[in-house]
Amino acid sequence: MTKVRDLDQLLDVAARLFGEQGYEATTLEQIAQELGILKGSLYHYISSKAELLDLINRRRLDQLIVEAKAIEGLDLPADQKLERVMRAHLATLHESYPESSQWFVEPAPPRGGAGEATKPSGSPNRDYERLVGRIIAEGMASGVFRSDLDAQVAALTLLGSCNWLTRWYRRGGRLSIEEIGDTIIRLSLDGLSVSGAVRELETASLPERN
Secondary structure (H helix, E strand, O other), X not given: OXXXXXXXXXXXXXXXXXXXXXXXXOOHHHHHHHHOOOHHHHHHOOOOHHHXXXXXXXXXXXXXXXXXXXXHOOOOOHHHHHHHHHHHHHHHHHHOXXXXXXXXXXXXXXXXXXXXXXXXXXXXXXXXXXXXXXXXXXXXXXXXEOOOOOHHHHHHHHHHHHHOHHHHOOOOOOOOHHHHHHHHHHHHHHHHEHHHHHHHHHHHHOOOOO
């Protein structure tokens, strides 16, 4: 038997197996076998398979936060910052596929009701949501984005549209990740833009047809 080099090695192997087989179909025994260790040795690093999934998710989320913070600090208009953040987010989903297909899986409770549950990513998730919300709020303050919307709700909506790709995205499909991003970003920025709000007002002011 060999010893696990570090937690990252364990996460790499688990993420690959989750992506290839699905979270529910992958057992800790399989992960340990892939690493060449006994299952019991895994508990030196984790307390459950659900915690393992959460650690994998946190690792990717930390990566997204670092990239988004760097983009937030650039001397660019808010709409360009937001587009870059969204493209970085989608690129991470693509580059991490098929691992990313399992990021938002909700582990089923074991038979009998009680048992392991995923530890919520909590603070990192909220940090990322707030960061995107700040960029949107910056755009509202500068007049790039419409100010009649809630910045945090808008941030959650945009992130939700990106994260939903994990449910249906497949590499090698009809559209590339860049083309998919073009559609999502165009819809998102058009909905936030001041010109979009003007179009809504103009449409609302049109007389009704009999």
